Amino acid sequence: MLDHLTDRLRFLGAFLAHPRQVGAVLPTSATAVRAMLDPADVSGAELVVELGAGTGAQTQEILARMKPGARLVGFEIDPRLAQLLTERFHDPRVQVVCDSAENLADHLGGAAADVIVSALPYTSLDQRLRQRILDVLPGALAPDGTVVVIQYSPLMLADFRKRFRAVHWRVTPWNVPPAFLFACRGPISG
Ligand SMILES: C[S@@+](CC[C@H](N)C(=O)[O-])C[C@H]1O[C@@H](n2cnc3c(N)ncnc32)[C@H](O)[C@@H]1O
Structure with missing residues (x-):
């Protein structure tokens, strides 16, 4: 309970310091996290990548679903949030990377991710940064992998459809604010 309150205050502090970078005033709810992850085969994954880990709302659930010996690289x-994540998750499967998501390939050692979990606030990021991040996603994903994304509007749908053959989406009301959940498969590389 105290952890929840502390996380909310830390998250709010990060938002007040960098509103466009954080893009939300509260961490994602546990119900929305579960709904977001359900379309991806996290339990079968060897490598999961998380983009915009924040205070670890998704990290915790990803680790609960991941098999022993699998790897989670969280950006x-x-x-301050990266330090919090490092202190919080004492799990040999996790590596926290304090770097921008656009550089994700630099940290994967040539491996492709089976699942990419993105909570980045794409619509509030600088447009060029947003494009650079979106452009690295297909190449970083295994051919049969899945990218799952949470957003607060449907605005990114066309950008995902340009980069993935199949994009499914739904709305979950169990979040503040209600969230759009995307599952993207079939990376279109090059
Ligand atoms: C909407 S918050 C999501 C936090 C958490 N995953 C959740 O759902 O509660 C977005 C997070 O992305 C981080 N972020 C923004 N731009 C980033 C970038 N270029 N690379 C990595 N992380 C970034 C922010 O610092 C923030 O923690």
Whole structure:
């Protein structure tokens, strides 16, 4: 309970410091996290990549679903949040990377991700940064992998459809604010 409150305050602090980078005032709800991850085969994955890990709302559930020996590389650009994640998740399967998601390939050692979990606030990011991040996603995903994304509007649908053959989406009301959940498969590379 105290952890929840502390996380909310830390998250709010990060939002007030960098509103466009954080893009939300509250961490994603546990119900929305489960609904977001359900379309992806996290339990069968060897490599999961998380973009915009924040205070770890998705990280916790990804680890609960991941098999022993699998790897989770979590990207978080805010050094304070990255430090919090490093301190919080004492799990040999996790590597927290304090770097921008656009550089994700630099940290994967040539491996492709079976699942990419993205909570980045695409619509509030600088347009060029957004394009660079979106452009690295197909190449970083295994051919039969899945990218799952949470957003607060349907605006990114066309951008995902340009880069993936199949894009499914739904709305979950169990989040503040209600969220759009996307599952993208069939990366179109090059
Ligand atoms: C909407 S919050 C999501 C946090 C958490 N995953 C959740 O759902 O509660 C977006 C997070 O993405 C991080 N972020 C923004 N731009 C980023 C980038 N270019 N690379 C990595 N992380 C970034 C922010 O610092 C913030 O923690």
